[in-house]
Amino acid sequence: MRALLFDLDGTLADTDRLHEQAWLEVLLPHGIRGDHAFYQQHISGHLNPEIVSRLLPWLSQTEGSALIEAKERRFRELAQSLEALPGLEELWRWATERSVAQALVTNAPRPNVEHVLQALGAEFDLVVLAEELAAGKPDPLPYRTALERLGLEAGEALAFEDSPSGVRSAVGAGIRTIGLTTGHDPQGLLEAGAFLLIDDFSDRRLWEYLEESKT
Incomplete structure (x- = not known):
């Protein structure tokens, strides 16, 4: 990974x-x-x-x-007072310590992206905005673009999505995708292709998976 x-x-x-x-x-x-x-x-x-x-x-x-x-x-x-989902900052640290790149792939417009990232104090190695591409999610293009810009194969990446549309986009690009059950029907995430569902980034199932994966 x-x-x-x-x-x-x-x-x-x-x-x-x-x-x-x-x-x-x-x-x-x-x-x-x-x-x-x-x-x-x-x-x-x-x-x-x-x-x-x-x-x-x-x-x-x-x-x-x-x-x-x-x-x-x-x-x-x-959206004046936003907090990262539980466990996310720990996951960011985990990735940084292992030199695992971190990218944002979103359908959101740039002003919203900048607002949310500033509120969370978050930085990414790469930001891919669907509004700047020929197609957005659920089309695989945003995730394919991220892989291309990172110089990676699909099997070297792991995606996190909370909607069936987003899951279809990532899976369509050949990327293993974990679904977050923060707002959508879990069954819809599974049907879209998520291989694992988690409540948030503190979910033990995520960390067990990461422990088993080679980085």
Whole structure:
């Protein structure tokens, strides 16, 4: 194992509930009264332009962009006090001590990425933003791009994802993927291809797996 690849939202910190609140707030004036199940089915894990075009196809491109900007601004307002998921900082230290590269692979827009990383005091060897690529998750391209930029084969990396969409992206790139049960149905993560499910990074099953793996 030569690299750990992380998703952002719901993986580094419990931000999904904040995204959910922000989305439901900005959609309400457009006549969409969603709930948690609606958010998980139609929004979580997808790119913003896709979400808007699917849910609000009558909006112009300018109107859609304004709605996305309002949603992300509201998210950052809500995300003022973030904490890393339990065990994550220990995992970062573990990787650093063993010269295992650490990369962030996310569908999140750059301002959100910068906000969350600053709040967590986190730094990565590589950051791959889906918005700068031809396709985002669940397409494998973001993870394939990470492997290419790190100069690694898929078998040399381990990915962490919290959504079925993210798991499909990593698995589609041939990467072993661990699913975090922070916000989605565990069965959906397994069906998407996760080989192991953990509650957070302090989960003993993760550390048992790392102990068994050669680095």
